[in-house]
Amino acid sequence: MSEKEVFLTKEGLTKLEEELETLKTVTRKEVAERIKVALGYGDLSENAEYDQAKKEQAQLEERIAKVENIISEAKVVEDHEVTTDKVNIGTFVTVQEEGEDEQEIYCIVGSAESDPLNGKISNESPLGSALLGRRRKDVVSVSTPDGNTKYTIISIKKS
Numbered sequence: 182m183s184e185k186e187v188f189l190t191k192e193g194l195t196k197l198e199e200e201l202e203t204l205k206t207v208t209r210k211e212v213a214e215r216i217k218v219a220l221g222y223g224d225l226s227e228n229a230e231y232d233q234a235k236k237e238q239a240q241l242e243e244r245i246a247k248v249e250n251i252i253s254e255a256k257v258v259e260d261h262e263v264t265t266d267k268v269n270i271g272t273f274v275t276v277q278e279e280g281e282d283e284q285e286i287y288c289i290v291g292s293a294e295s296d297p298l299n300g301k302i303s304n305e306s307p308l309g310s311a312l313l314g315r316r317r318k319d320v321v322s323v324s325t326p327d328g329n330t331k332y333t334i335i336s337i338k339k340s
Contacts, residue, residue: 183224186256187251187256188260188293188304189251189255189290189293189294190257190258191257191295193293194255196309196332197293198252201245201249201252204241204244205239206243209221210336215237216231216234216235217233218230218234232254255291258270258271260339261283265286265337265338265339266316266337267315267316267337268289268314268316268334269289270289270290271335271340272288272336272338273289273338274287274336274337275334275337276312276332276333277332278330278332279320279331280329284335285298286300287301287309287312288301289302289309289312289313289330290302290318291303291304292304307325308321311332312334316334316337317334317336318333319334320333320334
């Protein structure tokens with residue numbers, strides 16, 4: 182059992198299940214074929230292709246085990262559990278940074294499906310954890326390398 186609870190949205194769970202299926206059915210076969218080809222090169226003591234393929238295989242099996250573990254232990258946040266009265270995992274939060282004109286929209290997700298470049302921030306990130314449980318019009322302060330930054334919550338929505 183992991184030390185901290187991992188949360189997933191339904192979308193995040195689906196993506197992990199799809200990744201796991203691809204890893205097991207496609208990627209495993211590709212790596213096995215590379216090992217087979219490398220074995221054909223002969224002497225394993227000086228076979229860089231074989232060493233690389235075995236390393237890939239180990240990394241692949243590690244990723245499969247990690248994804249299986251996340252899926253088996255994660256708490257899936259169901260759509261009916263998500264409310265818009267306060268920020269929670271699965272909500273879209275529109276915030277405005279103090280002194281800025283533009284608003285930003287973030288989806289709060291569990292750490293396993295965090296993707297900041299696509300607006301999905303982890304509930305464990307500085308901003309995500311500051312927003313959790315807060316309500317519309319609340320102002321939150323987030324510690325950054327440049328000092329504290331304040332954000333006002335403009336709206337909270339479901340997908």
